[in-house]
Amino acid sequence: MAAEQKFTPQTWPESPEQATLEGKNKFLGFWFFLGGETVLFASLFATYLALKDSVPSDTHAKAADLFELPLVFLMTMLLLTSSLTSVFAMYHMKNYSFKKMQQWLFITVVLGLGFLACEIYEFYHYYHAFEHKFTSSAFGSAFYTLVGFHGGHVVFGLSWIIALMIRNAKRGLNLYNAPKFYLASLYWHFIDVVWVFIFTVVYLMGMVG
Amino acid sequence: MANLHPKSGDPKVTYEYRRKKNAEEMRMQVITFTMMIFFTVIAFVAVGAGFSKWFIIPFVLLLAVVQVIFQLYYFMHMSHKGHEAPQLFMYSGVIVAFITILAFLTIIWL
Numbered sequence: 001m002a003a004e005q006k007f008t009p010q011t012w013p014e015s016p017e018q019a020t021l022e023g024k025n026k027f028l029g030f031w032f033f034l035g036g037e038t039v040l041f042a043s044l045f046a047t048y049l050a051l052k053d054s055v056p057s058d059t060h061a062k063a064a065d066l067f068e069l070p071l072v073f074l075m076t077m078l079l080l081t082s083s084l085t086s087v088f089a090m091y092h093m094k095n096y097s098f099k100k101m102q103q104w105l106f107i108t109v110v111l112g113l114g115f116l117a118c119e120i121y122e123f124y125h126y127y128h129a130f131e132h133k134f135t136s137s138a139f140g141s142a143f144y145t146l147v148g149f150h151g152g153h154v155v156f157g158l159s160w161i162i163a164l165m166i167r168n169a170k171r172g173l174n175l176y177n178a179p180k181f182y183l184a185s186l187y188w189h190f191i192d193v194v195w196v197f198i199f200t201v202v203y204l205m206g207m208v209g
Numbered sequence: 210m211a212n213l214h215p216k217s218g219d220p221k222v223t224y225e226y227r228r229k230k231n232a233e234e235m236r237m238q239v240i241t242f243t244m245m246i247f248f249t250v251i252a253f254v255a256v257g258a259g260f261s262k263w264f265i266i267p268f269v270l271l272l273a274v275v276q277v278i279f280q281l282y283y284f285m286h287m288s289h290k291g292h293e294a295p296q297l298f299m300y301s302g303v304i305v306a307f308i309t310i311l312a313f314l315t316i317i318w319l
Contacts, residue, residue, distance in 0.1 A: 010224045018291070028294055035298030042306030046313030073253050080249065084242045087284050091235050095228065189285045193277050200273040204252055208262040 004174055012096040013175075017182035020175050030183045034190050041194050044146040045201060051142040052206070060137050061130040063206030072203045075118045076195065079154075082111035083192040086185040093181055098173045101181070105165055108188065112158045119151050143202070150198055153191050160184050241283040248272045 013019040018027050053062045089104035123144070126132040134144045161184050168177045252269045282288040287295055 010220055014227060015291075031295035031298045034295075035302035038299065038302030039305045039309065042302075042309045045306075046310040049310065050313045050317040069253060069257060073249075076249055076253075077246075080242070080245060083280065083284055084238070087238050087242075088235075091231060091238075094231055186285055189280055192284075193280050196273050196276045196280070199249075200252065200269050204256045204269045205266055207256050208265050 004176060007096060007174065009096040012094075012173075014094075016094065016173075016175060016178035018179070020179070023175065023179035026179045026183055030186060034186070037190065037194075041146075041149070041197075044142075044149055045197065048142040048146045048202065051138040054138040054142075055140075056137055060139075061126075061132050062139070063143075063202075064209055066126055066130055066132060067203050067206050069203070069207065071118060071122060072199055075115050075122075076199050078111050078115040078118070079192050079195050082108045082115070083189055085111065086188045090182060090185050093173065093178060096173055101173070102165055102169070105161055105181075109158055109161055109165075112154055112161075112188075116151065116154055116158070119147070119154075123148075147198060147202065150191070150194050153194070157184070157188050157191050160187065238283060241279050245276050245279055248276050 016023075018024050055062060085104050085108045089101045089108060092098075092100040092104060132143075133140050135141070164177070164180055164184055168181075171177065249272075252272045255265055255268055281299065286292065287299070
């Protein structure tokens, strides 16, 4: 089956992301990568937990002084909803409706950008209102590394999805780009998986001490 | 192309069957999403209400684990057939993750 073959909704295969050998390989390789990412984030979480509230003096803000639940709640809702919209996008990908897939991916990107804006504001606020800096304490370093690494993943995921949307805008769906869209959405879900633990372990558990 | 429609010889029947199956799955996804939102709200409310931290910490961690299972098995389709390798990779990752966090909390945490 040629990767550039034209399809109709009727002839579109059931699992287009794995219909070619290249697609199967990408699928396997990407899940292997996600297993590795799990370990990477675990080491950052472990470091954060070990160094939480390790500040040189009482003048430094601790977790419970810094965090505000409403902002974190808003960020959680934005990212969780963007996870659902990317599921919608993959639903339309499987039904071979390219336009609807692009529309849902666009909504996903908008929600992701909203999340990113909140995070930038958050870091800016901590820096200026609390003097909470990367270099001010072990707590600061561990916090910015963990949450910043997740933010970096959001930036990468957004760039990836935007690049796919633009590059394939005129091409439509085929077995060459279906695996690409599918993996980008897997990556986006994984970002949400990590965020679930960040809002729980960093923010919620940080608030209760 | 023949191997793509194993269940039926009639492409039209298979097509309609798949459309229906996809739509049903999508309803499941929306239910999953609703439950994830619900768990998130409960976790935030539990912290906002100011219960004892010995109740809150295990409680919100449990909710997080349930949410992640939903995310992996429904949103990322790990409940589908042909996901044996992803399961091996993810569970291996989770084991190493758990050991890493355990080691940091017991050896380094003073």
